Amino acid sequence: MQVGREARTDDLVKVDTPDVLNEEEYREFWVALDNDEIKVGKGGDIEPFMQCPIPEPFTITHYGYSTGWGATGWWQFYGDKQLTTEDCLTYNFEPAYGDSVSFSVACNNDAHVALASGPEETTPMYELFIGGWENQHSAIRLNKGDDMIKVETPDAVCSDEERKFSVSFKDGRIKVGYMDTAPFMEWTDPEPWKITHVGYCTGWGATGKWQIHI
Structure with a gap:
């Protein structure tokens, strides 16, 4: 299996993947x-079997899919998960x-998100x-102990509309923000x-409707 440049020149990475596909299933x-890196893995596996940095990063807006070299394919795609x-x-x-x-x-x-090393x-x-503390503050806490940081976020969440958030956690640097800001x-x-796993919950008088973007 290969990951190639758009210009179809050199492969960015190439790894052995014997029998990775099967027309019977x-x-x-x-x-x-x-973070300007592509990772590819098997369903159920946390670690990728192939990854590489993007040498000249660009904004990706669409995905394309195809088969070739004598093969035809049947595909299924997974969308957002509701919770x-x-x-x-x-x-x-x-x-x-x-x-x-x-x-x-x-x-x-109180939209709570846990970042854990297991399910x-x-x-x-x-x-x-x-949106904790009556929807006035947000915080990052380690091991159910002290807050590592606490900031003012008045009306961060709302029951009448879905607010979109993104969370990144590369190399221990935790960032939380609204989508695309x-x-x-x-x-x-x-x-x-x-x-390896992310948990979602609500509390302190709140229930929640979530869409997890997969």
């Missing part, structure tokens, strides 16, 4: 674009492919509180670790 894959959370502060975990996630949420207050609450773990909160962990 669907095989699931994911592609992540993070409803109760007022219970219990995280719903999903795999993290790459070094960032984006989502939309509608709630009165459950772990140590270490980061918690991101968006500069982050309103960030903190760097001096001892970073591998994040």
